Amino acid sequence: MVPNTKTVRPAEPNELVPEDYFAEIDPDQFFGNEAPLEIDLGCGDGKFTLEMAEYYPERNFLAVERLLGRVRKVCRGAERRNLKNVRVLRLESLYTLQWLLPESCVDRLHLLCPDPWPKAKHHRRRLFQEPFLRALVRVLKPGGELLFKTDHDEYFEWSQEHLEAFAGLECLDWPGNAFFYPKTDFQIQWEAEGKRLQGLRARKPK
Numbered sequence: 485m486v487p488n489t490k491t492v493r494p495a496e497p498n499e500l501v502p503e504d505y506f507a508e509i510d511p512d513q514f515f516g517n518e519a520p521l522e523i524d525l526g527c528g529d530g531k532f533t534l535e536m537a538e539y540y541p542e543r544n545f546l547a548v549e550r551l552l553g554r555v556r557k558v559c560r561g562a563e564r565r566n567l568k569n570v571r572v573l574r575l576e577s578l579y580t581l582q583w584l585l586p587e588s589c590v591d592r593l594h595l596l597c598p599d600p601w602p603k604a605k606h607h608r609r610r611l612f613q614e615p616f617l618r619a620l621v622r623v624l625k626p627g628g629e630l631l632f633k634t635d636h637d638e639y640f641e642w643s644q645e646h647l648e649a650f651a652g653l654e655c656l657d658w659p660g661n662a663f664f665y666p667k668t669d670f671q672i673q674w675e676a677e678g679k680r681l682q683g684l685r686a687r688k689p690k
């Protein structure tokens with residue numbers, strides 16, 4: 485038998501590496517407390533997560549991202565800023581919601597500038613559709629919120645239609661000054677190109 489010479493990648497500081505990817509995790513255990521939990525799904529380079537975590541030290545932030553380089557960047561950013569309330573999970577977004585997170589554990593989930601998959605033949609790859617909404621409602625606490633932003637008008641309309649057809653979440657107003665909400669890396673980039681972002685906010689009924 486040929487010995488397995490591959491080494492396991494060491495975890496980054498602040499990286500959440502589940503012992504078992506086929507069992508639910510206990511977020512409180514990873515943070516060491518029961519503070520409110522916010523998820524940044526597809527966090528990219530993590531500017532949003534890091535600024536939120538700095539502003540709200542009394543909340544926990546779990547950033548989910550599939551690209552290793554971006555995961556490393558967020559982990560190191562959290563370490564540099566000495567943030568104790570950030571963990572980064574390198575995993576696929578929908579899988580995380582469907583299988584890793586326990587029921588009713590999330591206070592707010594941020595889905596910011598997800599890939600819009602503009603071509604019709606790729607629409608089935610869009611995250612914002614029924615399986616995502618079902619998984620989202622499972623993990624949100626009663627009264628927990630979804631906050632979604634995109635620069636892509638057609639994806640925004642698509643998302644609104646899917647949300648209405650799903651009927652498991654109630655829409656809320658989201659005026660610009662409602663609460664502290666830093667811009668993401670992609671938002672800054674797109675606004676610099678003159679693009680306009682649209683946002684929606686919805687809540688799981690109490």
Ligand SMILES: C[S@@+](CC[C@H](N)C(=O)[O-])C[C@H]1O[C@@H](n2cnc3c(N)ncnc32)[C@H](O)[C@@H]1O
Pocket residue numbers: 525526527528529548549550551554575576577578596597598599668669670671
């Ligand atoms: C357009 S970027 C937006 C990043 C960040 N939210 C922002 O606004 O700056 C989308 C991010 O989601 C990540 N991503 C896309 N699909 C994903 C998936 N299925 N699971 C986890 N991450 C995903 C990409 O790697 C990328 O970093």
